[in-house]
Structure formats: structure tokens, C-alpha cells
Amino acid sequence: MCGIVGLYLKNPSLEDRLGELFSPMLIEMTDRGPDSAGFAIYGDEVADGYVKLSLQHTNDRFPWADLATWLTDELGEEADLSEHATAAVIRVKATESAVRDLLEENYSDLRIMSIGRGIEIRKEIGLPQMVSDRFGLPDMKGTHIIGHTRMATESAVTTEGSHPFSTGMDLCLVHNGSLSNHNRLRSWLKRQDIKFKTDNDTEVAAGYLSWRLREGATLQEALETALCDLDGFYTFAVGTREGFAVLRDPIACKQAVMAETVDYVAMATEFRSLAGLPGIANARIWEPEPGQVYSWGRKAARTNKGT
Amino acid sequence: MNTVDLQKQSVRDLNHALHQLPEGNENVGWEILNPGGKHNIACGLDRELNIRVDGHAGYYCAGMNKRADVTVTGNVGVGVAENMMSGSVFVQGNAGQSAGATARGGLLVIDGDAAARCGISMKGVDIVVKGSIGHMGAFMGQAGRMVVCGNAGEALGDSLYEARIYVKGSVASLGADCVKKEMRGQHVQELQELLYANGLNENVSEFTRYGSQRNLYHFQVDNALAY
Incomplete structure (x- = not known):
């Protein structure tokens, strides 16, 4: 099972309402994935040279302020902290690798959920309604967002095993389906120095994309080779700084539906998640074809049907 | 005319009401408002009813239909009219995957x-798609007829038995044991009738017939590699 949902706004005047429009989409997928939920929201970008980190810790009462102070001292740059229930967001002037290395070396129990200019990830175990309420999703603003409701099949119900999975700067992945060659692929990727924290199959897909991008592939190229290298059934939604991309496996047995109006592009596992969106009655609605990369982004605010 | 608003009433209540109607209430129209992509709308009907779903429906809309005529003004999700026995289902938008799966009779028309x-x-249903179909159309089709006015995706008619397929546009690829076939008089006539009955002003000569080569469904060891 599992449900995935995505909403990309073409009309900037809707950006203040992104969370309000998206929260019911996520909650509608509760019976496909009641054990955990998460989302990656994009917007409120930090300036050139800065990075924004979404963090969680195994300790619910982790002293985030102390971490921000320590990071400020280490980097010699002010680390700006905001706390959001069990998550924290830090904005700081640094490179991705510098801040990642520092945190991984010194805080092994810290979970770096995302790093980027615009991305923020929130995820937790519990019903999608609880996750939405806890993080105040309806009040969040941004340009685009993807989310996931999980019914675990391949690994334990934990926050780490919840989606989205970060795959690099401003990149993340949500997945509906299951991969059958994830064990062997994980051990191969480990030898390429890709790190894994769970036994989860989707984390392997995320690690695979991270590896391909690190080797210089574009997202489009990485997704196209994923069609050969990942065995199993899946619909993926990949969040990028500019928008999001959708890919179904060549058999396409995991459902997906997309809708486009002048104001937005939305995708969901089932249409009922989209039923409450404004103007949906007159939207163009279709099922994405198998093995095709569909992507939308600010640089090309139009439907890009891949090769 | 009866009107049911699915924002106020559950699909289960709607279907129960439709199932409990006494015989003789035929030709009464039912209008279903705010379907909202809900699943199983108007399933398991066995009355001569005229039902209009005003909007987009979810999975298995009009599944197992018998005798009723169901029109959906929007799109439908997975498995519209699956296992239909008789009657008709009209979709004015696009249909999700497995439309008309296993259906034994009746007519399914998809405008998009x-x-x-x-x-x-498919086991006897007639399916008319005015647009195009995705991959693996009519997979293991045993009986019935499928008309596609647009294009067909990959592996059309894979492992086909006796269903007959007519496609006007391109076919990305044919599945195992499915071949292009000659349009004989009876095929021209049946296609003409199907097009005419659905108000389609298409030229029969632009369609190609596809059917089973009949090599796979009687197992021969020589063909083992083709499975």
C-alpha cells in the first residue's frame, strides 16, 4: 500500500496556501498508510552560500539551542535555529559537506533529514492527521511539496523508515511499492561509500539516486537508469529545488494519477486526494505512463514528458 | 429523478439503496453528486436503472454491473465496469488502468x-475507447470486442484467446501470440455496427484487426520459449 501525494504551484499567489491545500491531500491517503507520514516542503530559500538543515534526534528533549550555539562556534557563522515539534531547522552560512561532516562526526544520534537551500522535511510515526497537526502543516507556505503515508512492508515502523528520504542537496524521494533487489544493491552502494541508516528499500532507491547524481548524472538520467537497476514495483515522486518528478516502473501496477490546471500540477496515488483542490472539476487528469519521467519545475513551468 | 449527494451520504448507503429497489422501478433516473473520487460507486447493480455520476469516480465504479446504464461525466480510477455482465457504462473522461477487466457482457465506452x-x-464485453489505450490492452482477452480509435500501447493482446481487437491508430508493439489479421466481411460489418451504435463517424477501412495466432493457448512444447 502506501500513498504518495505532490503539489506544485504554477500560480505564486497560492503559495501562502500550500500547506492548507496539501494537508487534506495527505490525510485522504490515511487508509493507504496509517503508520507514519511525512512531507518535504520547498520555499523560504536561504541566501547564496547558506544551507538549511532539517534535523531530528532520537532524544525528544534534545537541547537544540545548545547544538546551534556549538555549530556557531565551530563554523564561526551564526547558526539560526527554529524548532518545530520534534524537528529543528538550522540556517547557517556553510557548505553542505562542511556542516554534514561536522554533525556526523560529533552527533551520531542526530538525524539529518534534509540539506538544501529551500527543502524542509518533517516526518513521524503516527496517523497523517497527527503528523499534519504536530508540524502545523496547514499553516506552512511554499512553492511545492511532496508527501507520503506509509504502510510498512519492507522494514520497521520508525521515523527513520518513514518517507521522504533525502538524496542530496534539495532532493528527496517518496515511494509507493517495494523493491526486490534492495539488499544486494545496498551492499554494492555501501562499497561506493553511500551511507545507509535503515533496512528500508526506499532508502536504497534514495541512495542509488544520490550515487548517480554524485557521479555527474542529471536527475533525468539518474531516473532513467533507475528503470534498469531497480527491480520491483514502484511509483516514485522526487522533490527537487525547482519542482518535482514522477516515475512509474515499466509494469506500472502501482497506481498514480496526475492533474494539471493553470494554477498547479498535482499527483496522488488515488484521485480522491485531489478531489478537494480548487478547479479540479476542469483539470486535465490522466495516469502517467510507465517508464516515463514526468517533471515540473520553475525553470520550465510546463509539462515535460521525458524521452 | 433521485439525487444522492455523496458528501452527505456514504457509498455503502447508496449502493445498498440501489440493490434494495424493487423490480419495476426501471427507467427511473438517479443522479449521483460529489463522487469525489470515492471507490465502488454504483457497484453490483442488477436493475434496469439509469445512473449518472456527476464528476470523477474512484476505483471499481459500476463494477459487476448487470442491466444498469451508468454514465460518469468525469474520469474514473482503476477497474471501471470490472466483471460487468450486461448493461452499459459510459465514461466521458479518461479511465484508469484495468478498465472493463474480466467483463463478460455489456458495453463499456470511454470518451477519453x-x-x-x-x-x-475480457470475456465477452464490448469496449469502445475513443482515445488511446495504455500497455497490455486486452491481455489474455478470451471473448468480446475492443475498438480503439486512437493508439494502443505496448504488448497489445498478449496471450490473447478469442477476443477481437480493432485499432485505428498506431500499435506500439504486439504481445505474444497477437497478430495483425485480415478484415473480412464479418469484421467490417461488426466494426461498422459498433462504431455506428456509439455515434462514431469513423472510416472502417482505417482500422486494423488484431487477434490471436492461436499458437499459445494450446500448449506446445516448441513454443515454450515464447511464454
Whole structure:
């Protein structure tokens, strides 16, 4: 099972309402994935040279302020902290690798959920309604967002095993389906120095994309080779700084539906998640074809049907 | 005319009401408002009813239909009219995958496109798609007829038995044991009738017939590699 949902706004005047429009989409997928939920929201970008980190810790009462102070001292740059229930967001002037290395070396129990200019990830175990309420999703603003409701099949119900999975700067992945060659692929990727924290199959897909991008592939190229290298059934939604991309496996047995109006592009596992969106009655609605990369982004605010 | 608003009433209540109607209430129209992509709308009907779903429906809309005529003004999700026995289902938008799956009779008409596996294991239904169909159309189709006015995706008619397929546009690829076939008089006539009955002003000569080569469904060891 599992449900995935995505909403990309073409009309900037809707950006203040992104969370309000998206929260019911996520909650509608509760019976496909009641054990955990998460989302990656994009917007409120930090300036050139800065990075924004979404963090969680195994300790619910982790002293985030102390971490921000320590990071400020280490980097010699002010680390700006905001706390959001069990998550924290830090904005700081640094490179991705510098801040990642520092945190991984010194805080092994810290979970770096995302790093980027615009991305923020929130995820937790519990019903999608609880996750939405806890993080105040309806009040969040941004340009685009993807989310996931999980019914675990391949690994334990934990926050780490919840989606989205970060795959690099401003990149993340949500997945509906299951991969059958994830064990062997994980051990191969480990030898390429890709790190894994769970036994989860989707984390392997995320690690695979991270590896391909690190080797210089574009997202489009990485997704196209994923069609050969990942065995199993899946619909993926990949969040990028500019928008999001959708890919179904060549058999396409995991459902997906997309809708486009002048104001937005939305995708969901089932249409009922989209039923409450404004103007949906007159939207163009279709099922994405198998093995095709569909992507939308600010640089090309139009439907890009891949090769 | 009866009106049911699915924002106020559950699909279960609607279907129960339709199932409990006494015989003789035929030709009464039912209008279903705010379907909101809900699943199983108007399933398991066995009355001569005229039902209009005003909007987009979810999975298995009009599944197992018998005798009723169901029209959906929007799109439908997975498995519209699956296992239909008789009656008709009209979709004015696009259909999700497995439209008309295993259906034994009746007529399914899709004004837009149908996604993958349209008519999978069809067993006697007539399916008319005015747009295009996705991959694996009519997979294991045993009986019935499928007309596609647009294009067909990959592996059309894979492992086909005796269903007959007519496609006007391109076919991305044919599935195992499915071949292009000659349009003989009886095929021209049946296609003409199907097009005419559905108000389609298409030229029969632009269609190609596809059917089973009949090499796979009687197992021969020589063909083992083709499975």
C-alpha cells in the first residue's frame, strides 16, 4: 500500500496556501498508510552560500539551542535555529559537506533529514492527521511539496523508515511499492561509500539516486537508469529545488494519477486526494505512463514528458 | 429523478439503496453528486436503472454491473465496469488502468483515454475507447470486442484467446501470440455496427484487426520459449 501525494504551484499567489491545500491531500491517503507520514516542503530559500538543515534526534528533549550555539562556534557563522515539534531547522552560512561532516562526526544520534537551500522535511510515526497537526502543516507556505503515508512492508515502523528520504542537496524521494533487489544493491552502494541508516528499500532507491547524481548524472538520467537497476514495483515522486518528478516502473501496477490546471500540477496515488483542490472539476487528469519521467519545475513551468 | 449527494451520504448507503429497489422501478433516473473520487460507486447493480455520476469516480465504479446504464461525466480510477455482465457504462473522461477487466457482457465506452491493461481478461464485453489505450490492452482477452480509435500501447493482446481487437491508430508493439489479421466481411460489418451504435463517424477501412495466432493457448512444447 502506501500513498504518495505532490503539489506544485504554477500560480505564486497560492503559495501562502500550500500547506492548507496539501494537508487534506495527505490525510485522504490515511487508509493507504496509517503508520507514519511525512512531507518535504520547498520555499523560504536561504541566501547564496547558506544551507538549511532539517534535523531530528532520537532524544525528544534534545537541547537544540545548545547544538546551534556549538555549530556557531565551530563554523564561526551564526547558526539560526527554529524548532518545530520534534524537528529543528538550522540556517547557517556553510557548505553542505562542511556542516554534514561536522554533525556526523560529533552527533551520531542526530538525524539529518534534509540539506538544501529551500527543502524542509518533517516526518513521524503516527496517523497523517497527527503528523499534519504536530508540524502545523496547514499553516506552512511554499512553492511545492511532496508527501507520503506509509504502510510498512519492507522494514520497521520508525521515523527513520518513514518517507521522504533525502538524496542530496534539495532532493528527496517518496515511494509507493517495494523493491526486490534492495539488499544486494545496498551492499554494492555501501562499497561506493553511500551511507545507509535503515533496512528500508526506499532508502536504497534514495541512495542509488544520490550515487548517480554524485557521479555527474542529471536527475533525468539518474531516473532513467533507475528503470534498469531497480527491480520491483514502484511509483516514485522526487522533490527537487525547482519542482518535482514522477516515475512509474515499466509494469506500472502501482497506481498514480496526475492533474494539471493553470494554477498547479498535482499527483496522488488515488484521485480522491485531489478531489478537494480548487478547479479540479476542469483539470486535465490522466495516469502517467510507465517508464516515463514526468517533471515540473520553475525553470520550465510546463509539462515535460521525458524521452 | 433521485439525487444522492455523496458528501452527505456514504457509498455503502447508496449502493445498498440501489440493490434494495424493487423490480419495476426501471427507467427511473438517479443522479449521483460529489463522487469525489470515492471507490465502488454504483457497484453490483442488477436493475434496469439509469445512473449518472456527476464528476470523477474512484476505483471499481459500476463494477459487476448487470442491466444498469451508468454514465460518469468525469474520469474514473482503476477497474471501471470490472466483471460487468450486461448493461452499459459510459465514461466521458479518461479511465484508469484495468478498465472493463474480466467483463463478460455489456458495453463499456470511454470518451477519453484508457490507461494500462484495458480489457484485461475480457470475456465477452464490448469496449469502445475513443482515445488511446495504455500497455497490455486486452491481455489474455478470451471473448468480446475492443475498438480503439486512437493508439494502443505496448504488448497489445498478449496471450490473447478469442477476443477481437480493432485499432485505428498506431500499435506500439504486439504481445505474444497477437497478430495483425485480415478484415473480412464479418469484421467490417461488426466494426461498422459498433462504431455506428456509439455515434462514431469513423472510416472502417482505417482500422486494423488484431487477434490471436492461436499458437499459445494450446500448449506446445516448441513454443515454450515464447511464454
